[in-house]
Amino acid sequence: MSKLRIAEIFGPTIQGEGALIGEPTVFVRTGGCDYRCAWCDSLHAVDTSYRRTWMPMTPDAVWDRIVQLSLGKPLTVSLSGGNPAIQDFSEVIAQGHANGYRFACETQGSVAKPWFADLDTLVLSPKPPSSGETVDWKVFDACVNAAGPATTTVMKIVIFDDLDYAWAQDTAKRYPDLPLYLQPGNPQVDPSVSIAPQDLSDRLLWLVEKVMADSWFAPRVLPQLHVMLWGNKRGV
Numbered sequence: 001m002s003k004l005r006i007a008e009i010f011g012p013t014i015q016g017e018g019a020l021i022g023e024p025t026v027f028v029r030t031g032g033c034d035y036r037c038a039w040c041d042s043l044h045a046v047d048t049s050y051r052r053t054w055m056p057m058t059p060d061a062v063w064d065r066i067v068q069l070s071l072g073k074p075l076t077v078s079l080s081g082g083n084p085a086i087q088d089f090s091e092v093i094a095q096g097h098a099n100g101y102r103f104a105c106e107t108q109g110s111v112a113k114p115w116f117a118d119l120d121t122l123v124l125s126p127k128p129p130s131s132g133e134t135v136d137w138k139v140f141d142a143c144v145n146a147a148g149p150a151t152t153t154v155m156k157i158v159i160f161d162d163l164d165y166a167w168a169q170d171t172a173k174r175y176p177d178l179p180l181y182l183q184p185g186n187p188q189v190d191p192s193v194s195i196a197p198q199d200l201s202d203r204l205l206w207l208v209e210k211v212m213a214d215s216w217f218a219p220r221v222l223p224q225l226h227v228m229l230w231g232n233k234r235g236v
Contacts, residue, residue, distance in 0.1 A: 007045035059091035074100035128164035
């Protein structure tokens, strides 16, 4: 049986962002990513210098850990990373669905996988200019198509500055049928450094005021709730 590279599995906790914000969730964070965003806040799941800390786990072992953490009570399981799309989670999803669990995956849309069609929710989070990465829109389209009609597919964009904001508006025009969630970026990515709640509130207010000033009523503007509650701590 093939093994998955897992950086950490934790929860249950509250989903802190996007379409499922506030929902009780167990997180399966994978190791490895095809991007290296300038403001990445999960380098322990991205940088190969951490690869010795990643756990090789069979799908059965991942599922057993989910059940253990959730006490066997069905909830939402979020596949994140890194980029979970570079691995095959079809077996884990199948076991979870057979037991009443729901599955969400968040990925930048750089790798399309057939198992996207098995998800309950696919969160595509294309990275804006501040990330230093460039979106391949043909591959992004393939991700949307791979999910198909049975999966709820949404788009989430993190905004750090005016250039990101303008880019988000253009991206929304590309995908008018995808529900859009905007959130202000957290510039402090070091988990050992505390975050000033007022700074986060100011960044959220800045984004809210821009959206309202433009009468741009399509997106939902949300905070990074987990950062506001727990700061840069991992595993919450």
